Each structure stands twice: as structure tokens, then as C-alpha cells.
Amino acid sequence: MEYQERNIQRVFSIKFNPEDKIIDSLEIFAREKNIRAGLIVYQGALSEGNFVIGFRKYSKSSMDFDRISFHKTLEIIGVGSISWLIIGPKFIFTWEQQGSEKFSLHTLRKPK
Numbered sequence: 001m002e003y004q005e006r007n008i009q010r011v012f013s014i015k016f017n018p019e020d021k022i023i024d025s026l027e028i029f030a031r032e033k034n035i036r037a038g039l040i041v042y043q044g045a046l047s048e049g050n051f052v053i054g055f056r057k058y059s060k061s062s063m064d065f066d067r068i069s070f071h072k073t074l075e076i077i078g079v080g081s082i083s084w085l086i087i088g089p090k091f092i093f094t095w096e097q098q099g100s101e102k103f104s105l106h107t108l109r110k111p112k
């Protein structure tokens with residue numbers, strides 16, 4: 001077995017307001033803090049939202065996504081990551097809703 005020991009450089013704690021758009025806020029934060037790679041651990045509640053959860057299976061279109069929407073409070077816990085592409089930060093989240101299946105959310109934005 002081989003291992004490397006490192007020190008944690010920076011740790012941030014973020015609390016969102018009800019009107020915040022999570023992905024937009026995280027993208028701005030990652031740019032402002034120049035976060036090029038990171039781990040996200042989160043727990044909390046969401047009251048409503050729309051997610052793109054992946055590509056639709058067997059679709060002939062490259063931009064045909066599976067989406068979910070919800071309009072009730074969901075308690076969530078999960079992990080995610082930040083990586084930096086040429087166009088900016090990319091976030092990947094995995095979470096599990098109690099009594100439900102696991103979801104993965106990948107964000108990748110086109111340059112503005």
C-alpha cells in the first residue's frame with residue numbers, strides 16, 4: 001500500500017438563501033475563490049426545483065436529457081465534486097432522497 005499525506009488548504013461552509021439558484025451561486029463562488037478542484041459534502045432541504053439528471057437513453061439527439069421536477073420539500077444528503085474545464089467550473093452531485101433512488105446531477109455549461 002502506498003499513500004501520501006497532505007494538508008487541507010481551504011474549507012468553506014456555505015448557506016444558501018431560499019431565492020438562491022444553487023448552481024449559479026456555486027459557479028460564481030468557484031470563480032471568485034479560484035477553486036480548480038474540490039469535494040462538496042452537503043445536507044439540507046430543497047423546496048422545489050428542476051434538474052437535468054443525465055442523457056435520455058437511446059435518444060438520437062445529443063441534447064436530449066432526462067429531467068425531474070419537484071414541488072415539495074426534499075431532505076437530501078450527498079457528495080459532489082468541482083473540476084475546472086476551459087469554459088469554467090463543472091459540478092457533479094450525487095444524492096439520495098429518503099425512500100427513493102439515488103440521483104446524479106452533472107452540470108456543464110456552454111461558454112457565455
